[in-house]
Each structure stands twice: as structure tokens, then as C-alpha cells.
Amino acid sequence: MSDRPVIRIAEYRTVPLTRDQLTPRDVDRLQALQAHGCVTLSADHSGWRLRAESAVGVLVLDRLRLVIEPKFAIPGERLMSWLGYALDAPRPLRSSARRWATEPDGYAELVAAALLEQCEHLVRDGLRRDYVRREAVEPVLRGRLDVAAQALRRYGQLDRLHVRTFDRETDIRDNRVLGTALRAALPLTTHPGLAHDLRGVAEAFPTAASPTAALDALDGIRYTRLNARYRAAHTWARLILRGGGVSDLLTDRGTAADGLLLRMPALWEAVVRRLAAEAAARHGGRVLTNSGGAGITVRGDLGNASVFRPDVLLELPGRNGSARSLLPVDAKYKRYDRHGVSAADVHQLLTYADGYRSSGPANAVLVHPQHGGRACRSLEVGGPRGPLATLHVIGIDTATPPEQAVAWIENTLL
Template identity: 50%
Template sequence: MSERREIRLREYGSAQIPESLLTPNDLARLRALQTRGRIIVDESRTGWRLKADATVGVLNLDRLRLVIEPKLAFSGESLIRWLCYALAVPVPHESTARDWSVSPNGFADLVAAALAHECQILLRDGLRRDYVRNHQLAPVLRGRFDAVTQATRRYGLLDQLHHDTFDRSPSIWENEVCGHALHVARAMVSDPALAQRLSNLATSFPAAGRVSGAIGALSRATYNRLNRRYRPAHIWAGLILRAGGVTDLLTDTGAAAESLLLHLPGVWEKAVARLIADSAPPGTSTATATTAAKIMVSGDLSPRTFRPDIVVTFAPSATPRRFPIDAKYKRYEDNSVSAADTHQLLTYISGYSPADSRTAAIVHPRTHRHSRRVLRVRGSDRQLGTIHAIGIDVDQDPAASAAWLGTELWANVDADV
């Protein structure tokens, strides 16, 4: 990693890259990210021009280390706090004696530090052990005799016996996921002290097999009273091993796991969904973009569907009333809501809101303070809809933001619906 040249740019920013620094393999990876709307790569007279979309993190290429820092609202500390809130994991904090601080070395170092803290807690409390099956060939029988293997490999000889033993061991998937993630994180970070800490921790965790096996174990993971304490560490391990954050940006492109990119609009959508669920008044239910009913368009060359990020259903009577909400990762604290977003919210109002309560909301990040302004859309002498533009101060604690929403937004929405 020390041989790579580091280039830093801001989210939505661009950088000029000399042609000699990008190999054909690098260009293939960048093109794959470009097809997914994460990074734009264009050829120029002197090399290549890279532009980051709403993506932050670190991308390790063959000769280049690209660090993309957040630009909209989030500082390093607020980003990690809101990411924890979106993923429903504990926030690493100094008051919990986790020795956590915001590093100037990029988002990847923050995630690796969070993984190190959680793994340190697991070691402090003792790693979980479980019975692991081991196949052995020995002169003495211990465990369960493997008659089939004995007959097909020893041909009746009894001087050595094939048998399976079951011993309590820390070499179980919960610990191996952490072990693989610590090894990968060691190659990812740029802070030497953090890298040494990760190396020391990695010696205490088993890491047999391949990284793909650990990723597969995470995808099948279930948690109960015996292993639920591993879940926070596995959240950070998943971000590192899959290399792409909540949307797994690099999983499908074959990129090395020592890169880590985070799609901030996806993080913001998850955070807003939890904010709404935490602040919504009693008697309501919330549906997300994966569970809400669709607005369908048919009759064109191909059918299309639309769904808002969150739909809140008020059910005080036999006729439920719905309130669509869209999370927008845009700088709307100093800018007007775009015409495209206004049209989108009007579509949601038409598809979900009742005729006597044509209301929706946009929730966007901002700094310094929370805000709310009301957009009223009229045409042909009638009210087309009301849009609440809600600015959430990301420098504040998410729990405090949910409490503010509970008093500021829903009281006004109740009056509308």
C-alpha cells in the first residue's frame, strides 16, 4: 500500500489522473463503478479525469489510492454516528472507554477503528466456543467411527482408524468473520498505529479458509442469545469484507476487499427510515421502499414502477390515510427544492395521499440547526399538494433529531391529514 500514490478529492469533486497511474485493470474497475453511477471516468489530453458522485471512502487501485471525502453536511464524526444509527449498531464513543476518535485518514480508517473496538470488546468478554467437527486418522478411536471412509480408504486395515471428533473450539464462523475482516482492514488503513492494532487483534481471531467463505457466512447469519453480542462487530466486518457499505458497491465487480466505498444516499435513506419509525405517532405504521405499494406505469414500451422511500399510514378510522416521504441527500438548506423533486413528490401525493389531504415530505441533511419549510403547489385555481421540506441537523444526535421530528413535523402533518 505504501507504493501507491494517494489522491484526495471531495464527494462530487473531480481529479486529474496521469495516464501512467491507471492500469487496464484499474480502468475496468472504474468503468464498472461508472455503470452503477458511483464514479465518472473520462479520457482527457493528459490522462484521465475522475469525478466522484455521492460516494465516499477509499478505492485502492494497482498504483493509486483514491480517497473520497464527504462534502454534504457530514463531518467524519457525524458520518460514523449516522451510519451507526442507520445500521442499528452501537456508536463508538469515548464515554464507553473505546478510545475512539475521528481520523483525518478517511472513512475507511473510521470503519476499521470501529471494527477494532468491537473486536476488542469480544476479546475482553471471551471469544465464543462451540463444538467443531474434525476428521482424524489415529490408532485410537475417539469420537464417532467413520466406517465408510475406513472401508474405502483402509481396505480392512485397523492399525489406523478414521473417526470424527467434536471439540469445543473458537474456530467458528462468528470468530472467523472477525478474523478475516481484521486481516483485510490491516491492508486498507493508512494510519500506522491503527494498522498495528489491527494486526495485534488479528492474531487472537481464527481466519481459516477464504474471505468468500466469511462473506457467505455473513449472508446466512442468524443471531440468538448465544451470539448476539457479535452483531455489531459483524456489521463493521461486512462493510469491510464486502467493500461497499450498505449497497455493496464493489461486490459484483470483483474489486479487492481492501477498497471500501459508501453510497451516502443509501445511508441517508436508511437513517431517515429509522428516524420516521422512531418519531411517528402511536397508531401509525411505516413501509419502506421495499415494502410500500407501487405506483405502476403501463402501456409504454416497458412498464415502470415508482415508490417513495417511506410511506406512513394513519389509521384512526376505517379509511387509512397515507403520507409519502422521500429522503433526499441534497443541499436544500441553501437551495430551493428542484422542479424534478417537486414533480416526483406530486406524483407520490397523487398515488398515495387522499383527495382531502394532499401532503408529502422531503427529508434532507443540513448543519447548524433543524428546519422545516412548507411548499404549496397550486394550479388551475386549486391546491395540487403540500410538501414539507424537513432539514435534519446531522451534527446533532439522531435520537434528538427523532424527538424534534415528533414535535415539529407530526403535529403539522396531523393537522393536514
């Protein structure tokens, strides 16, 4: 738990800070985050001005606790359902709905609760054990005698034996990464009950040498029938240990601050990719790999060639026996429920529509979040010689379950 004063700031807003509120270490960490595009820190005559960018969450500094709230007031439970959908991981079942406007922990507490619940299930069912090799000096023979060590270190004496044993233990990497993540989640929560439960469950798990070692171990885990039940817990542990969401933000060694930040545009892109893929699959379509020759390439300019790729490129079956068509889909984390689509985004979608045009009319899709129900409108782009493309702008209500959004996209486009 943290007793630091809390400063709340919304996405893309600025808050003034006095010089004594930030330590030199805080300044270094915020400048490192600035390099990742998470915040912008600038000095002024009274101290500092801190601007939040596209990352939301909790950042624990030496003298204060910074809470960056999303511009979309998504209830905590719904936010976790969308995050779980993007990561293909279950959300915490026991967490009550929380709003960013009233809860000081917000996203960080919900992720910690998700990790806690998965770890409680693992402890209840029994932690996985595996054979671990140990080298020890014993008074009696256990396992195998280390002949070389016995000859070189004991000089033939047999009062103590150098042995190698293989015992089934819980001190394996599947468990160590969870023990490390449970302890790393403690500074992120101010709720005493959650902190107490985290400490209690953490006692059942071994720990890695450091969070970096735990992350290295987590990256090397491969799932089989023996450890498949650990997958969900490892998903939430990865968020805690990396300090970020779908686009791990605080991975630089030596510069990571205690915190949990989520880049909302990256989350929305991950959500839209899965929504579009599921909607297309229901009609025999599929997502094309967005790499290699699938992009729109610009060559001949100074420097390297630039490539434009939509967030999702769908291949859809043709109607009435016609050839299959391509449909580019782009995710925009913008308030297009309140104002018109910007000229830059229209130009981008028009490029996608024309670049992936088949024999029929050119089409492209823009998907944005909104509140208060879904919306769909079509932008007809024309030129002196006639129509150029149709751009479909779809607003997805973030207060609804992701499964409902799949049906909306399916009914609107397919």
C-alpha cells in the same frame, strides 16, 4: 498500512490523473465501479479524468490511494453515529472525532476501529466455541471409528485408526468471518497504531478460505442466544468485506478493489426511513410496506409498466376521530439549504401527495441534510382551480445526534 500517495477528491468533482498513475488493472477496476455509478473514468490527451459520483470513502489502487470526501463536511464521529443509526449497530466508543478535511483515513479508519473494538470485547469475554467434526488418523481411538475408511484404506490393520472426532473449537463461521474482516481492514488504514491493534486481535480469530467464502458464511448466520453478542461485530465486518455501506457496492467477484466506499444517498435514505418510522410510532402511526399495490403505477407506455414509490409511506392516526391518513416521505441527499427545490422534485412530491391523498388536503414531505441547525418550510402548490398540495421541506442538521432529529420531525409534522 499503505505508503501510496494520497489523492483527495470531493463528491461530484473531477481530478486529472496521468497515464502512469493508473495501471491496466486499476483501469479495469475503476470501469467496474463506473458500472455501479460510483465513479466516471474518461481518457483525455494528458491521461485520465476521474469524476467522483455519489460514493465516498477510500479506494486503494496499485499506485495511489484515492480518498473521496463527502460534500457535507461531517465530522468522523458524527458520520459514524448516523451510519450506526442507519444500520442499527453501535459505533466505536473509543474513536476520537475526526474530520474528513484533516484525516487521510476518514470513513475507512472509523469502520475498522468499530470492528476492532467489537472484536476486542469478544476476545475479552471469550470467543464462542462449538462442536466441529474432524476426520483424522490417530494411533489410539478418539471419537468414533470410521469403519469404512479403516477397511478400505488400512485393509484391517490397526496400527493407525481412521477416526471422526467432535471437539469444541473456535474455528467456526462466527469467528472466521471476523478474522477475515480484520485482515481485510489492514490495507484500508494508514494509522500505525490501528494497524498494530488489528494485527494483534486478528491472531485470536481463525480465517475463512477467502473473503467470498466469509461473505457466504456471514449471509448464512442466524442469531440465537448463543451468538447474539456477535451481531454488532458482524455488522461492521460486512461493511469491510463487501467494501461498501448500506448499498454494498463492490460485490462483483473478480472486480472488487481494496477499498471502502459508502453511497451517501443510500445512507441518507436509510436514516430518513428510521427517523420517520420512530417519529410516527410515537403517535400511533406505522410504516406501510412499500411494495405490491402501494406504488403509483404507469401503464400503457412502451415497455414494462413503471412504478413510483416514496422512500417511506406512513399511515398516521386521524385527528378527532377521522380516518387514518397516508403521508409519503422522500429523502433527498441534496443541498436544499442553499437553493430551492428543483422542478423535478416538486413534480415527484406532487405526484406522491395526490396519489396518496385521503379525504383531507394532499401532503408530502421531503427531508434533506444541512448544517447549522434545522429548518422547515412549506411549499404551497396551486393550480387554476385552487390549491393542489402542501409540500413540507425539512432540513436535518447532520451535526446533531439522530435522536434529536426524530424529535424535530415529530414536532414539525405530527
